[in-house]
Amino acid sequence: MxxxxxxxxxxxxxxxxxxxxxxxxxxxxxxxxxxxxxxxxxxxxxxxxxxxxxPRFTDPLPRPSRVDALGGGDLTFVMGPARQDLLGGGLGLTTPVWGFGVRGRHGGGPASGSPAQVSYPGPTLVAHRDRPVRVHWINGLPHRHLLPVDTTVHWAFAGTGHTIERDGVPAVVHLHGGHTDPDSDGHPDAWYAPGGAVGPRFAGTRLSYDNSQEAATLWYHDHTLGITRLNVYAGLAGFYLLRDSHELSLIEDHRLPGGPYELExxxxxxxxxxxxxxxxxxxxxxxxxxxxxxxxxxxxxxxxxxxxxxxxxxxxxxxxxxxxxxxxxxxxxxxxxxxxxxxxxxxxxxxxxxxxxxxxxxxxxxxxxxxxxxxxxxxxxxxxxxxxxxxxxxxxxxxxxxxxxxxxxxxxxxxxxNRPRDERVPEPRLPRRLRRAPFRISRPPARTRRLLLSEGTDEFGRMKPLLGTVERGRLEWSEPVTEDPGLHTAEIWEVFNATPDTHPIHLHLVRFQVLDRAPFTADRDPETGALSNIEIGLPQQPDATELGPKDTVSAPPWRVTRIKALFDRRGLYVWHCHILEHEDHEMMRNFRVR
The missing domain is CATH 2.60.40.420 (Cupredoxins -  blue copper proteins)
Known part of the structure; x- marks a missing residue:
C-alpha cells in the first residue's frame, strides 16, 4: 500500500x-x-x-494549572505517568498518559520535596522577560513505552546497547521558541533516561531560561532523537507564557483580556x-x-x-x-x-x-x-x-x-x-497598535542560503523526508553541518520545497521575519535531489497572519519560502520540519553559530 x-x-x-x-x-x-x-x-x-x-461537546474545557514564575527562580518539573479521562462523555474510560508535574514552586506553593501531580498537558509556566528561570527536568518515565517504538530508525538508543526495558524511556525537554543557550535548548542528542544513560550532547537536567525576549506564547515538549513523535503523543507537552511590562500594561489598562478571560x-x-x-x-x-x-x-x-x-x-x-x-x-x-x-x-x-x-x-x-x-x-x-x-x-x-x-x-x-456578564470587569478596547512598528530584522544579511526540502527512501523502501541544500541535495542528520552563520549576523534562508506537501519549518534559537514566497521550477538530480536550472516566479507577500515574529513557517510545495533571522548566540542548534513523524525520520539538521 x-x-x-x-x-x-x-x-x-x-x-x-x-x-x-x-x-x-x-x-x-x-x-x-x-x-x-x-x-x-x-x-x-x-x-x-x-x-x-x-460523545462530543459533553465535557467542559480543562484549564491547565499555572505555575507563577514571574519573579524568576528555580523550579522542579517531573515527567511521569498518569491516568486521565480524555474521552469524557460519561463513558467511564480512563487513558494512561505521560505528563508533567511540579515538585515545588518558586515563591510559594508545595514544599520542594512534595510529590508532583502529573498532568497532560503539563502545567503552564508563566515567566517574565529578563527574569531567569531554571528548571530541573526530572525523567520519571517508566521502563516500558506506551506506544510502538521503531528501533530501525536513527533514534536515541541506536547503536548504544541501551534498551528501554533496562534503562527506561529517554527524554529531553525543548522550550519551543525560547531564546536559549545551546546547553539548555533541549538538543535531540541531549536526552537522558531514568536509569542513567545519557546522549552525546547531554549537559545536565537543570536547564536555564534567561527569558531575554519579548512576551510570547512559548511551549515546552519532548525533543528526543527519533521518538519525539511518541513522547509528545503520550502527553509530554505544556505551555510557557512569557510576559513583559508592555503586555502586562495592556492587560492592566484593559486593552487586552486577562485573568479568567485569557485561555491557552x-x-x-x-x-x-x-x-x-x-x-x-x-x-x-x-x-x-x-x-x-x-x-x-x-x-x-x-x-x-x-x-x-x-x-x-x-x-x-x-x-x-x-x-x-x-x-x-x-x-x-x-x-x-x-x-x-x-x-x-x-x-x-x-x-x-x-x-x-x-x-x-x-x-x-x-x-x-x-x-x-x-x-x-x-x-x-x-x-x-x-x-x-x-x-x-x-x-x-x-x-x-x-x-x-x-x-x-x-x-x-x-x-x-450562556454565562452572565460580570459587569465589575471592564470590557477591553483593543489598541490601534500593539508594537511601535512592523516587525523587521533590520540588520543587513551577511549571506543568503538556498536550502532544500526533499523526499527519498530508506533501506526498507519507506518514504524518508530530508533536509539539505539546493547544491548538494538531500542530507542525513549525521552528515557535517552545512549551515554555520556567524555570531551577530543576519541571514536570509531560501527554503525550496521540492515535495508535494507543506512542511512547517522550525528554527531553534532565533525569531525570524517571513519575507515572501514564490513558485519555482527546476531540474532535479535523481540520485541526490539537488536542484539546478532554477527559475523563480513572482514573489508573493506573506499572509497577514505571518507579519509578526515567527519561529515556525509553512513551506508550501514547489514554492521557495524566504525568511530572515539574526543569529545572536554561539553554539550548536537544530532546524527541522515540525511534522513529528518527519523530524523523527531524519528531516532535521544541525546548524552551528560560530
Whole structure:
C-alpha cells in the first residue's frame, strides 16, 4: 500500500495498530465492562475505537494549572505517568498518559520535596522577560513505552546497547521558541533516561531560561532523537507564557483580556482503543529485509480532536471578549480554523509565534495553524447571549492537497454564550497598535542560503523526508553541518520545497521575519535531489497572519519560502520540519553559530 492510500484509509477510520515491540507496553485488557465499539477494518490487527461513538461537546474545557514564575527562580518539573479521562462523555474510560508535574514552586506553593501531580498537558509556566528561570527536568518515565517504538530508525538508543526495558524511556525537554543557550535548548542528542544513560550532547537536567525576549506564547515538549513523535503523543507537552511590562500594561489598562478571560488552548489529534488506551498506527515496511516489529509512518492523522487533553470540549463564556492562546500541538495535522467556514463573531489576530503584530488583524477567513505554530487571538462574543458556536477545521490531510478532512475531525470545540456578564470587569478596547512598528530584522544579511526540502527512501523502501541544500541535495542528520552563520549576523534562508506537501519549518534559537514566497521550477538530480536550472516566479507577500515574529513557517510545495533571522548566540542548534513523524525520520539538521 502506498503512502497516500494508507493515509486515506487511516484518516477515514481513525484506526491504528499497536504492536508489542522492544520497550513497548503490552496491550492491556479493557478495565471493567466499559468499552467503545470497534471499527471493523481489516487494515488493523487490533480493535480500534470508532471515533464517531465518542460523545462530543459533553465535557467542559480543562484549564491547565499555572505555575507563577514571574519573579524568576528555580523550579522542579517531573515527567511521569498518569491516568486521565480524555474521552469524557460519561463513558467511564480512563487513558494512561505521560505528563508533567511540579515538585515545588518558586515563591510559594508545595514544599520542594512534595510529590508532583502529573498532568497532560503539563502545567503552564508563566515567566517574565529578563527574569531567569531554571528548571530541573526530572525523567520519571517508566521502563516500558506506551506506544510502538521503531528501533530501525536513527533514534536515541541506536547503536548504544541501551534498551528501554533496562534503562527506561529517554527524554529531553525543548522550550519551543525560547531564546536559549545551546546547553539548555533541549538538543535531540541531549536526552537522558531514568536509569542513567545519557546522549552525546547531554549537559545536565537543570536547564536555564534567561527569558531575554519579548512576551510570547512559548511551549515546552519532548525533543528526543527519533521518538519525539511518541513522547509528545503520550502527553509530554505544556505551555510557557512569557510576559513583559508592555503586555502586562495592556492587560492592566484593559486593552487586552486577562485573568479568567485569557485561555491557552492546545489542539491535538489522537486515536484510541475501545478500552480507552491511546492507539498509534503502525505501518510495517514492505521489504524482504524488514526485521519485523513497529515501523515509523509518513504522517499521523487521528480522528479524535482533543483540546487541553479533552475530546471535543465545550467552553461556557460570557458575552464579552476572550483572549485565546492557540497552539497546534498535533504530530502532523494542520488546522484551518473557523466557525463553520466564517466568523459569526469577530475574531482578531493580535500575535504570532513570538510576539505581537504591529496592529490587530481582524480575520476575514479561516486561520491556518501548522504543527508547532501558535496564534494569539481575541474573540468577541458580545451581543451573542444564548448562542452556540462550534470551532471547525477543514484542512486537508496531508496539507494542502490531501484528502478532505473526515468527520468527526472537522469539529474542534464548542463555545456556549450562556454565562452572565460580570459587569465589575471592564470590557477591553483593543489598541490601534500593539508594537511601535512592523516587525523587521533590520540588520543587513551577511549571506543568503538556498536550502532544500526533499523526499527519498530508506533501506526498507519507506518514504524518508530530508533536509539539505539546493547544491548538494538531500542530507542525513549525521552528515557535517552545512549551515554555520556567524555570531551577530543576519541571514536570509531560501527554503525550496521540492515535495508535494507543506512542511512547517522550525528554527531553534532565533525569531525570524517571513519575507515572501514564490513558485519555482527546476531540474532535479535523481540520485541526490539537488536542484539546478532554477527559475523563480513572482514573489508573493506573506499572509497577514505571518507579519509578526515567527519561529515556525509553512513551506508550501514547489514554492521557495524566504525568511530572515539574526543569529545572536554561539553554539550548536537544530532546524527541522515540525511534522513529528518527519523530524523523527531524519528531516532535521544541525546548524552551528560560530
Amino acid at each position: 502506498d503512502r497516500r492510500r494508507f493515509i486515506q484509509a487511516s484518516s477515514l477510520t481513525g484506526g491504528a495498530l499497536l504492536l508489542s515491540g522492544p520497550g513497548t507496553a503490552p496491550p492491556a485488557a479493557a478495565r471493567g465492562t466499559a468499552a467503545l465499539p470497534p471499527v471493523d477494518d481489516p487494515l488493523y490487527r487490533e480493535p480500534i475505537a470508532d471515533p464517531t461513538a465518542i 488552548l492546545v489542539i491535538q489529534d489522537r486515536m484510541f482503543h475501545p478500552d480507552g488506551r491511546l492507539a498509534y498506527p503502525d505501518v510495517p515496511a514492505d521489504s524482504p529485509d524488514w526485521p519485523g516489529g513497529p515501523s515509523v509512518r509518513p504522517e499521523f492523522f487521528g480522528q479524535v480532536i482533543l483540546v487541553n487533553g479533552k475530546a471535543w470540549p465545550y467552553l461556557d463564556v460570557e458575552p464579552r471578549q476572550y483572549r485565546l492562546r492557540l497552539l497546534n500541538g498535533s504530530n502532523s495535522r494542520f488546522y484551518r480554523l473557523s466557525a463553520g467556514g466564517g466568523w459569526p463573531f469577530p475574531a482578531t489576530l493580535v500575535g504570532t509565534d513570538l510576539g505581537f503584530l504591529h496592529r490587530p488583524r481582524p480575520l476575514d477567513g479561516p486561520l491556518v495553524v501548522a504543527p508547532g505554530e501558535r496564534a494569539d487571538l481575541v474573540v468577541d462574543f458580545r451581543g451573542l447571549g444564548g448562542e452556540t458556536h462550534t470551532l471547525t477545521n477543514d484542512a486537508p490531510t496531508p496539507f494542502p492537497y490531501g484528502d478532505p478532512v473526515a468527520p468527526p475531525a472537522d469539529q474542534v470545540m464548542r463555545f456556549r454564550v
